[in-house]
Amino acid sequence: MLAGQPEAVRSAMEKTGGGNGRRRLALLKRAMTTTPRIQQYQGDRRELRPLFELAEDSASQLDAYLHLGHVLVALLDDRIVGHLQFVPTGHPQTVEIKNMAVLKPHQGHGIGRALIESLVELLAGAPVTALLVATAAADIDNLRFYQRRGFRFRSVERDAFTAATGYPGCVVIDGIELRDRVWLDLALPATGPRVENRDLLLASRPGLFEAEHCLPHTGLG
Numbered sequence: 001m002l003a004g005q006p007e008a009v010r011s012a013m014e015k016t017g018g019g020n021g022r023r024r025l026a027l028l029k030r031a032m033t034t035t036p037r038i039q040q041y042q043g044d045r046r047e048l049r050p051l052f053e054l055a056e057d058s059a060s061q062l063d064a065y066l067h068l069g070h071v072l073v074a075l076l077d078d079r080i081v082g083h084l085q086f087v088p089t090g091h092p093q094t095v096e097i098k099n100m101a102v103l104k105p106h107q108g109h110g111i112g113r114a115l116i117e118s119l120v121e122l123l124a125g126a127p128v129t130a131l132l133v134a135t136a137a138a139d140i141d142n143l144r145f146y147q148r149r150g151f152r153f154r155s156v157e158r159d160a161f162t163a164a165t166g167y168p169g170c171v172v173i174d175g176i177e178l179r180d181r182v183w184l185d186l187a188l189p190a191t192g193p194r195v196e197n198r199d200l201l202l203a204s205r206p207g208l209f210e211a212e213h214c215l216p217h218t219g220l221g
């Protein structure tokens with residue numbers, strides 16, 4: 001089954017209980033159309049560049065990592081509305097969320113959460129104990145989003161977002177100058193392999209956890 005979908009549909013069914021058929025059908029239909037389908041993206045990454053740009057202010061940084069790692073996409077009615085790129089880190093026990101975004105009109109509807117849940121599900125059974133992500137210290141919304149998903153603060157890189165690293169000067173987010181990068185991590189549950197879902201998402205990408213895509217910890221995430 002796909003992340004997000006069972007909960008939404010189950011909740012719609014619970015809400016309607018033994019109630020009338022038309023309301024039950026309407027609620028079920030709404031749950032189905034607002035619940036994203038999450039799958040691994042095998043297409044041309046350049047097509048997703050506008051989505052990546054929502055989370056990355058540096059064109060040169062994005063050029064350097066756009067094609068790395070793996071990408072999950074969230075689809076609504078077969079249209080891609082969000083993505084999550086994840087990459088190995090050089091440490092077999094950690095995987096990094098390198099870039100993720102949801103199209104503006106679809107933000108705040110649980111799609112980001114569904115993408116993270118799918119990745120956690122995908123990593124179950126792999127020798128990965130922590131999921132890393134970096135974001136701007138200035139981006140209060142992102143800090144909230146990741147902490148609400150269970151991420152904890154790990155470290156701070158001061159002055160990470162400078163002209164020298166490819167970022168435009170004087171970017172202000174929520175009234176705070178874009179300067180420092182914050183690293184967060186999510187401890188992953190040490191559960192056994194859930195082969196069915198992993199196979200579904202991995203499709204034909206058996207090299208997922210091999211180290212050949214390693215890259216240093218840079219970028220906005």
Ligand SMILES: CC(C)(COP(=O)(O)OP(=O)(O)OC[C@H]1O[C@@H](n2cnc3c(N)ncnc32)[C@H](O)[C@@H]1OP(=O)(O)O)[C@@H](O)C(=O)NCCC(=O)NCCS
Binds near residue numbers: 103
């Ligand atoms: C950060 C980002 C990926 C989050 O994705 P999202 O789909 O907006 O996030 P979600 O909707 O899953 O979660 C946001 C909140 O909206 C809430 N929400 C869910 N459904 C909702 C609804 N129908 N109405 C209002 N809020 C809702 C969620 O419960 C969540 O709140 P919580 O954290 O208190 O649980 C997205 O906002 C984004 O693309 N931002 C710009 C790019 C970016 O900065 N990326 C991150 C780089 S590190």
